[in-house]
Amino acid sequence: MSTQNDAEQYGHSATTYGDDKPIRILDTDGTVLPDAEVPDLSADELVSMYEDIKLARRFDQRAISLQRQGRIATYAPMTGQEGAQVATSYALDDQDWLFPTYREHAAKYVHGMELESLLKPLCGHRDGYAIPDGVPIMPEYIPIATQIPQATGMAWGNRLQGNPERAALCHFGDGATSEGDFHEGLNFAGVFDVPVVFVCNNNQWAISVPRDHQTASETIAQKAAAYGIEGIRVDGLDPLAMYSVTSAALQKAKNPAEDDRRPTLIESVQYRYGAHTTADDPSAYRDEDEANAWREKDPLDRLQNYLTATDILDDELEAEIDDRIESRLTDAVETVENATTDPDSMFDHVYAELPDRLRNQRDRLRALREKYGDDAFSEVLE
Amino acid sequence: MSTQNDAEQYGHSATTYGDDKPIRILDTDGTVLPDAEVPDLSADELVSMYEDIKLARRFDQRAISLQRQGRIATYAPMTGQEGAQVATSYALDDQDWLFPTYREHAAKYVHGMELESLLKPLCGHRDGYAIPDGVPIMPEYIPIATQIPQATGMAWGNRLQGNPERAALCHFGDGATSEGDFHEGLNFAGVFDVPVVFVCNNNQWAISVPRDHQTASETIAQKAAAYGIEGIRVDGLDPLAMYSVTSAALQKAKNPAEDDRRPTLIESVQYRYGAHTTADDPSAYRDEDEANAWREKDPLDRLQNYLTATDILDDELEAEIDDRIESRLTDAVETVENATTDPDSMFDHVYAELPDRLRNQRDRLRALREKYGDDAFSEVLE
Amino acid sequence: MTSTTADDGTAEADTDTDAETDETDTLTLVEAVRDALYTELSLDERVMILGEDVGENGGVFRATAELVDEFSAERVVDTPLAESGIVGTGIGLALSGLRPVAELQFMGFSYPAFDQLVSHAARLRSRSHGQYSVPMVIRMPYGGGIRAPEHHSESKEAFFVHEPGLKVAVPSSPADAKGLLIAAIRDPDPVVFLEPKLIYRAFREDVPTAAYEVPLGEASVRREGADVTVYTWGAMIQPTLIAADNVAGEAGIDVEVVDLRTLSPLDTETIVESFERTGRAVIAHEAPKTAGVGAEIAATIQEEALLYQEAPIRRVTGYDVPMPLHELEEYYLPQAIRIEEAIRETVSF
Amino acid sequence: MTSTTADDGTAEADTDTDAETDETDTLTLVEAVRDALYTELSLDERVMILGEDVGENGGVFRATAELVDEFSAERVVDTPLAESGIVGTGIGLALSGLRPVAELQFMGFSYPAFDQLVSHAARLRSRSHGQYSVPMVIRMPYGGGIRAPEHHSESKEAFFVHEPGLKVAVPSSPADAKGLLIAAIRDPDPVVFLEPKLIYRAFREDVPTAAYEVPLGEASVRREGADVTVYTWGAMIQPTLIAADNVAGEAGIDVEVVDLRTLSPLDTETIVESFERTGRAVIAHEAPKTAGVGAEIAATIQEEALLYQEAPIRRVTGYDVPMPLHELEEYYLPQAIRIEEAIRETVSF
Numbered sequence A, B: 001m002s003t004q005n006d007a008e009q010y011g012h013s014a015t016t017y018g019d020d021k022p023i024r025i026l027d028t029d030g031t032v033l034p035d036a037e038v039p040d041l042s043a044d045e046l047v048s049m050y051e052d053i054k055l056a057r058r059f060d061q062r063a064i065s066l067q068r069q070g071r072i073a074t075y076a077p078m079t080g081q082e083g084a085q086v087a088t089s090y091a092l093d094d095q096d097w098l099f100p101t102y103r104e105h106a107a108k109y110v111h112g113m114e115l116e117s118l119l120k121p122l123c124g125h126r127d128g129y130a131i132p133d134g135v136p137i138m139p140e141y142i143p144i145a146t147q148i149p150q151a152t153g154m155a156w157g158n159r160l161q162g163n164p165e166r167a168a169l170c171h172f173g174d175g176a177t178s179e180g181d182f183h184e185g186l187n188f189a190g191v192f193d194v195p196v197v198f199v200c201n202n203n204q205w206a207i208s209v210p211r212d213h214q215t216a217s218e219t220i221a222q223k224a225a226a227y228g229i230e231g232i233r234v235d236g237l238d239p240l241a242m243y244s245v246t247s248a249a250l251q252k253a254k255n256p257a258e259d260d261r262r263p264t265l266i267e268s269v270q271y272r273y274g275a276h277t278t279a280d281d282p283s284a285y286r287d288e289d290e291a292n293a294w295r296e297k298d299p300l301d302r303l304q305n306y307l308t309a310t311d312i313l314d315d316e317l318e319a320e321i322d323d324r325i326e327s328r329l330t331d332a333v334e335t336v337e338n339a340t341t342d343p344d345s346m347f348d349h350v351y352a353e354l355p356d357r358l359r360n361q362r363d364r365l366r367a368l369r370e371k372y373g374d375d376a377f378s379e380v381l382e
Numbered sequence C, D: 001m002t003s004t005t006a007d008d009g010t011a012e013a014d015t016d017t018d019a020e021t022d023e024t025d026t027l028t029l030v031e032a033v034r035d036a037l038y039t040e041l042s043l044d045e046r047v048m049i050l051g052e053d054v055g056e057n058g059g060v061f062r063a064t065a066e067l068v069d070e071f072s073a074e075r076v077v078d079t080p081l082a083e084s085g086i087v088g089t090g091i092g093l094a095l096s097g098l099r100p101v102a103e104l105q106f107m108g109f110s111y112p113a114f115d116q117l118v119s120h121a122a123r124l125r126s127r128s129h130g131q132y133s134v135p136m137v138i139r140m141p142y143g144g145g146i147r148a149p150e151h152h153s154e155s156k157e158a159f160f161v162h163e164p165g166l167k168v169a170v171p172s173s174p175a176d177a178k179g180l181l182i183a184a185i186r187d188p189d190p191v192v193f194l195e196p197k198l199i200y201r202a203f204r205e206d207v208p209t210a211a212y213e214v215p216l217g218e219a220s221v222r223r224e225g226a227d228v229t230v231y232t233w234g235a236m237i238q239p240t241l242i243a244a245d246n247v248a249g250e251a252g253i254d255v256e257v258v259d260l261r262t263l264s265p266l267d268t269e270t271i272v273e274s275f276e277r278t279g280r281a282v283i284a285h286e287a288p289k290t291a292g293v294g295a296e297i298a299a300t301i302q303e304e305a306l307l308y309q310e311a312p313i314r315r316v317t318g319y320d321v322p323m324p325l326h327e328l329e330e331y332y333l334p335q336a337i338r339i340e341e342a343i344r345e346t347v348s349f
């Protein structure tokens, strides 16, 4: 049911709909589109993908409510975008590197981060951005677009070291495409032909700035031409399409055909249902009707419909999944809220070895805390 | 005589020749190509353009020899590129703004800078980059690509102030297209639809780095698509083509048709015959044969052939032109070499008003010079 | 060039003011920033605002709230997400005759624009030998204490202070915020305007409704005292004033507090004049200690007034570590307790 | 952590060295840089070089001459013209297990990469709580005196010194250049390596052919003296040594010269130890005075050793102006005459 309405949402303008129609496998009602090829995933894998998307959605709700209660700091919700996050991470091999922004909670979870690790920075612990051993994920990138040349460098380094089959997947938003680092990162990737997949999560907004004010280019995918690499538009609310396209891009990155270049720019056309962060009020700049139109194509609903129609999912399984999700969330929140941080740890890991100046500063803080107690430091700062 | 050889030089690869063939009016032998439209320039204007290109070439030779004699500092030659420089500046209205790099000596001269002003920075005078009153040219830009967002801002400011017919023309090289500022400047230009013309002087080299190592994009003109603006390739060794295309782009910038966007990216396909600067030795990284092939299409020769064939130029006029050029150059060099700079002037124009700290620093330097004499400051620094 | 103001932090007494009435509004610091922008947009049609989310959204801190409605989307412009583009086009806008006020969303996001700021905004006047200038303001919320994620709590004012050609101003009160920002907008040179977001809404004070300037380059004595001077700025004025009261009450130490207000050019005269009276100094700032602006102040004092110096000048600063996530930021920032301790050490040296 | 070296500037005596032979080559500073790169490319296959014109062209100063022929275009890589791309991909390369040595063509062109340097290279170890690190060197020729156009003479080391997580090294002799660069390449943290291009070819000295390290973080006493210490680094060692000889000859003043060699982390111990012996100090650097590294040294000394201080610490520096075009650069840079004058003033205070 690709309606005119659809065209307006996905394209820069309705007139460009034809050429730049995003790739889609599941129609908005969850039925498989004619001619579409469903990716080769087992029933178990599909259910697990569904469970992860559902977990992501619940995580989002939980985090927003924790923030409202003042238990965690500002949070960047992902509802509407979890389908794409989960699907792209399903496409990764274990050893592939993931470069996330502040919004890719679900992408990180699927690629190996515990829920606790997702919550930690929100609780402000010193080791909030720590990454567990052996999990090839970078700490979230907050300065927009800076991860892009770094992901290129990582992929390049892997190729130089004889591991071109270890790819890097780099997330960023539509707003990020305006930054110089987007340009430099993609240009290097094209020149050095490195195994990297760039995923632009075009959720139509960069905080309050709409996509068509971000650039006069009709699509984001077409920016790939400037770097001699492939650009491709996908329905980011269709987890199966996202999985297929990302898998193919990763495959090409690792084992390109004769005339292929390894890098790909995927424009994942999606929508941020909620606020930019819990500190943001979207009613100041956008119309709720717009969000509602996108909710009609919800990734969780689409996958649910597909799995139900294909008899993979039933009420019983759904209930099991819900239970598992709730108990995992509850455990994670408890663990993280009980953690605390030693002020000394602020001085750790600034350098491999603590320089004298830092040691003195640490010792002085220690001495003061001993003398006056930690309460003396919890004065209102203002 | 568009040969296969030509295709290789102009395009990224011979196969792209068809689509991206640069616009050309004068064939490499100076004859007008079939179907080509010669721009509407009077005989006087054509002669004057010819004289300016010739002056530019002589200026280059003179500057290189002054540098060899140690009379001026490092110089960036423009031979091979003067045709495009002169032609683009002929396309400007007096009030249009010019944003040059360190190489656009001739473009500046044609738009209103005296020869003396071109030589001054090379002599290292404090006011080397000073611009005479009323000449809408920016001091040369040395940090690559930084002028691009500034030119966009200038054009935007003119439009906001109700002068969209005051355009900005911004020069940069092929290397500059790799910088983030290229991307950000063109993106802003597209979004705010400002009267700006971007001229990429693609001279095939960024110091020692060849064009095809700078980016995997087939042409530079095609990068315009990423910003929703027009991109166009021109034979940068054809002054008439450069003039026509630049005039049309400026016209569109100032008075766009209904569906046109004001900004244009012109890829001027050219070649740097000589060294990057007098400090550079191109034999370290490139083959002189390559340069020789381009010299076959020389802009000065082409225009000379055209003007001779159309009876606009004869030996007498040529001799007159040569005399004028030589005496202007001699005067300019003399004037500039006789100038000196007062050390106090270092402290001028840092701020509109001299802050106390700077006044103290200036006074202290003055006192020291009085006490010990200026000779005490000319010690070998090393 | 000293201007002495009352403890309540208002700076009305001796500021240049265009005020024709005595009317005031009771504003927070961020409201005073908005008031300054509103005032200058009203008075000078060359003034315009550009930045990320400054339009419909009114700025992520609401410093530009509703200005787009009042003054149109041509004068209050949402830009693409590109800081070098914002400052770079801002330079062009300034050169074209406008008076752009650029907002960079947080100081931690100013670095992509660093090249445009230091290589061009700062130097175009000098490069063109006075022919061109860049009358532009670059506003940035800065500093910690608001439980923000990494990069949102930067305090690297020294980067801008070290670059000749830039001016750097930091208000510590609503009245100064308005007056300094108006002065910055009217200044013929580029001004980096740092807004201490910790105290954006911490307190209100009476701010004249009319336009007025707090001149750039003039420090202000926030509290007079005889025993020791604390030099500070921005949000650190608050813990400093608390510390001053505490040591006055407990130990009878009489503390003078100098609010620098402008970090470039530094008001050496006021700095030295106060020191010559007290002979002892503490400097408090949020930035890392090493090569922070505190180092310049200490170096300047010993250069100009060594014969008055009775004790080492102590610096109470952020540590030489990246700003930690929020659980530890109260340990990172100069708290009153740390300033008190330094005052005691200095006085008892 | 002092290492005392002979007047001729060699630092062989007490440097950690892997040398198995006593062989030396007589090299200029830039040749010693190349030698260090050659050595590490040979010894450690993880080492690679990237930057503009570092390949075929061998670097605009020939610091990488012919290395591409020796080690292939995969290990000595010409990049596109994009500094943020160079440092950004360099970070990724380092994270992937390589040891990238990035060349930025001049310090004045490092600013487009400032964000990658300060927001990421400096902080990834801390951010990841020690899980990831960025063992990368960012080489930049810096400083004036070579009649170069604007932007080619920058000396803004303070920008990097102020950022926790970065190290900053500056050699002043061929032997130190090789040893410090090797130490920087082997260091587990990002090192900004500043090369004083004024003395790239100013003199030659014997440099061990083998690999050796001059440890980061250790200043070196280049000349011993009892009356006053001059702290300096890079190319300013030369005019300082001339000034020291001049005042010794003319006025019998005995000057100690401390070459800081590493600006971050600063070797406070050596700085203070020398000052405690002389009680007087002058600091010489090319950078603008205000908020330069000289301010940190002066502030540190008065903090740690006020009781030894007999005179104001003077700073002989670049002025607070953009570096002028070359006709005036001899007035801008700290000349021997300016250093001498400051020494005399300090000693006669």
Ligand SMILES: Cc1ncc(C[n+]2csc(CCOP(=O)(O)OP(=O)(O)O)c2C)c(N)n1
Pocket (backbone or CB within 6 Å): A103, A142, A143, A144, A172, A173, A174, A175, A176, A177, A201, A203, A205, A206, A207, A272, A276, C052, C081, C083, C105, C109, C112
């Ligand atoms: C360099 C930089 N500038 C500004 C910001 C502030 N900021 C945070 S998120 C954001 C919008 C990002 O939009 P987009 O790239 O579309 O990603 P989204 O948030 O929509 O996922 C902005 C401006 C930042 N984090 N980094």
Ligand SMILES: Cc1ncc(C[n+]2csc(CCOP(=O)(O)OP(=O)(O)O)c2C)c(N)n1
Pocket (backbone or CB within 6 Å): B103, B142, B143, B144, B172, B173, B174, B175, B176, B177, B201, B203, B205, B206, B207, B272, B276, D052, D081, D083, D105, D109, D112
């Ligand atoms: C930001 C920056 N990086 C590096 C340099 C050093 N540099 C000067 S010219 C140049 C090459 C420029 O190539 P291109 O843009 O093609 O212009 P061309 O010199 O060929 O006219 C380089 C790398 C610089 N000036 N600015």
Ligand SMILES: [Mg+2]
Pocket (backbone or CB within 6 Å): A173, A174, A175, A201, A202, A203, A204, A205, A206, A207
């Ligand atoms: Mg977005």
Ligand SMILES: [Mg+2]
Pocket (backbone or CB within 6 Å): B173, B174, B175, B201, B202, B203, B204, B205, B206, B207
């Ligand atoms: Mg070029």
